[in-house]
Amino acid sequence: MIRLEAISRTFVVGTEPVHALRGLSEHVRPGEYVAIMGPSGSGKSTLLHIIGCLDRPTAGVYRLDGETVSELDETALTAIRREKIGFVFQSYHLVGRLDAAGNVELPMVFAGVPRGERRSRAAAALEGVGMAGRTRHRPHQLSGGERQRVAIARATVMRPAILLADEPTGNLDSAAGQQVMAVLRRMNAEGLTLVVVTHDPDVAREAERVVVLKDGRVGRRLTGSELPASGSGK
Amino acid sequence: MDLLELSLGALRSHRLRSALSMVGIAIGIAAVLLLTSIGEGTRRYILTQFTQFGTNILAVNPGKTDTLGIPGVLGGTTHKLTLEDAEAMRRVAGVDKVVAVAMGQARVEAGQRGRSVPLFGVTPEMPEVWKFRVRQGSFLPAGDLRRGAPVTVLGPTLKRELFGSENALGKFVRAAGFRLRVVGVIEPKGQMLGYDIDDCAYVPVATAMRMFNLDELIEIDVLFHHERLADSVARGITRRLTQRHGGREDFTVTTQTAMLETFGNIMDVITLAVGGIAAISLLVGAIGILTLMWIAVGERTGEIGLLRALGASASQVHRLFLAEAAVLAGLGGVVGLVAGLGLAALLRAAVAGLPVYTPLEYVLAALVVSVCTGLLAGVLPARRAARLHPIEALRAE
Numbered sequence: 127m128i129r130l131e132a133i134s135r136t137f138v139v140g141t142e143p144v145h146a147l148r149g150l151s152e153h154v155r156p157g158e159y160v161a162i163m164g165p166s167g168s169g170k171s172t173l174l175h176i177i178g179c180l181d182r183p184t185a186g187v188y189r190l191d192g193e194t195v196s197e198l199d200e201t202a203l204t205a206i207r208r209e210k211i212g213f214v215f216q217s218y219h220l221v222g223r224l225d226a227a228g229n230v231e232l233p234m235v236f237a238g239v240p241r242g243e244r245r246s247r248a249a250a251a252l253e254g255v256g257m258a259g260r261t262r263h264r265p266h267q268l269s270g271g272e273r274q275r276v277a278i279a280r281a282t283v284m285r286p287a288i289l290l291a292d293e294p295t296g297n298l299d300s301a302a303g304q305q306v307m308a309v310l311r312r313m314n315a316e317g318l319t320l321v322v323v324t325h326d327p328d329v330a331r332e333a334e335r336v337v338v339l340k341d342g343r344v345g346r347r348l349t350g351s352e353l354p355a356s357g358s359g360k
Numbered sequence: 361m362d363l364l365e366l367s368l369g370a371l372r373s374h375r376l377r378s379a380l381s382m383v384g385i386a387i388g389i390a391a392v393l394l395l396t397s398i399g400e401g402t403r404r405y406i407l408t409q410f411t412q413f414g415t416n417i418l419a420v421n422p423g424k425t426d427t428l429g430i431p432g433v434l435g436g437t438t439h440k441l442t443l444e445d446a447e448a449m450r451r452v453a454g455v456d457k458v459v460a461v462a463m464g465q466a467r468v469e470a471g472q473r474g475r476s477v478p479l480f481g482v483t484p485e486m487p488e489v490w491k492f493r494v495r496q497g498s499f500l501p502a503g504d505l506r507r508g509a510p511v512t513v514l515g516p517t518l519k520r521e522l523f524g525s526e527n528a529l530g531k532f533v534r535a536a537g538f539r540l541r542v543v544g545v546i547e548p549k550g551q552m553l554g555y556d557i558d559d560c561a562y563v564p565v566a567t568a569m570r571m572f573n574l575d576e577l578i579e580i581d582v583l584f585h586h587e588r589l590a591d592s593v594a595r596g597i598t599r600r601l602t603q604r605h606g607g608r609e610d611f612t613v614t615t616q617t618a619m620l621e622t623f624g625n626i627m628d629v630i631t632l633a634v635g636g637i638a639a640i641s642l643l644v645g646a647i648g649i650l651t652l653m654w655i656a657v658g659e660r661t662g663e664i665g666l667l668r669a670l671g672a673s674a675s676q677v678h679r680l681f682l683a684e685a686a687v688l689a690g691l692g693g694v695v696g697l698v699a700g701l702g703l704a705a706l707l708r709a710a711v712a713g714l715p716v717y718t719p720l721e722y723v724l725a726a727l728v729v730s731v732c733t734g735l736l737a738g739v740l741p742a743r744r745a746a747r748l749h750p751i752e753a754l755r756a757e
Contacts, residue, residue: 175751178669180668180669180750180751180754181750181751200673200674201673204668204671204672204673204674205671207668207669207670207671208670208671208672209671213669213670215666215754219662219665219666219669219754221663221666222373223369223370223372223373224369228369232667232670233670233671235362235363235366236667236670236671236672236673236676237671241362280670284671
């Protein structure tokens with residue numbers, strides 16, 4: 127499904143080139159649950175952005191479902207983001223003036239889904255993350271865990287094949303974090319491919335595979351159960 | 361249309377500043393609407409003043425004002441306009457009726473009362489040419505134009521001043537040493553550019569020339585069969601009169617349509633100029649919206665990044681901000697429209713006689729202009745929003 131071949135990504139900061147990724151290769155099969163770990167600056171977020179078609183590699187080939195994404199133009203990438211990929215962010219990124227249902231409807235607005243269908247699909251998606259009773263609440267009226275579940279409903283309402291999560295539990299206490307991870311785990315069990323960037327070994331341990339990045343390359347590949355029991359995931 | 365809903369939501373979340381920048385456009389639209397309404401009202405007012413004489417009419421005056429302004433300045437004789445000239449015009453193709461006009465000012469007296477008014481010496485066809493109607497009696501009798509019967513027809517204001525509600529028909533008035541019998545009273549015609557055209561008397565043209573010792577006419581008015589004939593009749597009259605005046609075009613032919621056209625053009629330019637000055641305030645309003653939207657893009661960078669991540673295309677983001685600016689200006693336009701129309705109505709009520717007229721096209725144009733202003737003001741901010749790189753935008757939050 128996701129095939130990354132020798133991906134490099136170089137940013138220019140000032141006059142200095144910064145190599146965020148240096149020839150990284152990785153495959154993700156449909157329905158997999160992969161955690162990406164690694165120290166700050168090891169290229170985790172950059173990798174996630176490239177997988178999510180928000181960014182392009184400077185070198186290397188990215189194939190998604192057999193399509194060579196690294197050659198596509200911005201319009202085509204937008205379509206892929208809309209149809210195939212869902213994003214969940216550490217800071218939720220909910221639109222403050224819209225209520226929960228309005229936030230979940232957003233991607234459908236851009237996809238041109240008719241209003242009636244949007245309403246019912248948003249309601250169903252919110253119910254799926256246990257937020258059926260909070261559809262009319264605005265983000266500031268919700269707890270962090272609730273906000274992240276609204277964000278997950280929004281990321282999955284277009285029924286993408288892949289969900290990309292960047293530190294989804296980073297701003298949550300452990301109880302709320304576990305609730306959020308339970309939702310993600312269940313969606314993965316229903317067939318959603320899950321790629322999670324995390325610092326938290328408890329989150330990573332639930333993954334089938336853990337990819338540890340180091341200096342823009344894959345440092346180690348582990349299974350979730352091979353991770354140490356706590357703490358030193360960094 | 362769903363994008364529009366999103367735009368509206370964004371505006372609602374900043375009610376005060378949205379309202380304030382709307383006020384800018386509203387003031388501009390109201391000013392443009394009001395001033396152009398006054399211009400248009402004035403134009404219509406003056407046009408109706410002139411067209412009360414009809415549009416299939418032309419006037420011949422002595423002297424060629426088109427070229428030098430002063431007749432006969434190049435030497436040689438300047439021919440006067442005479443009754444014979446007027447008679448000759450009758451035979452030009454397309455001409456229906458001709459009125460020869462001589463004029464003088466005199467004190468008209470009846471019994472103890474008297475009043476100084478203009479006396480017009482005219483030919484009997486005057487009522488049809490000038491669109492006057494006779495209220496009492498009849499107009500000046502037809503017959504030999506050169507004979508000049510001692511009769512007069514009074515304007516209604518003069519009649520009232522001299523005779524009150526009494527019957528004036530058959531009575532005599534004195535003017536410039538002449539004793540004139542009143543044969544008719546004209547129906548009121550009202551004012552022309554603030555001048556009471558009912559306060560005068562009419563006498564046969566030969567009588568007037570004798571009373572005031574005149575040897576020329578001040579004007580010959582020609583009624584022709586149809587408005588469309590204006591040019592051909594004007595040419596025919598010019599040719600005939602030039603011939604009669606020994607090959608010199610020492611007179612001026614003015615068709616009513618040409619005059620109205622010239623006048624209309626002048627008014628259009630004035631209206632445009634005044635509207636243009638008012639449009640400056642519209643421009644200021646547009647800059648207000650531009651500023652607001654520019655700031656909004658900066659504030660909502662994170663949101664823009666999110667929308668891009670959710671699958672919004674650059675052009676959708678572009679449209680989103682453009683729509684926001686257009687809605688803002690459009691609403692401002694509606695407010696300005698209501699304010700402008702209200703002020704116009706208020707002006708009409710407060711200043712009696714001030715001609716204010718707002719055609720429906722102006723109302724529609726005001727709405728279109730305000731929305732277009734918003735679209736224009738939104739172009740730069742919307743482009744800025746659309747060009748943001750999704751990742752950098754996301755990082756902004």
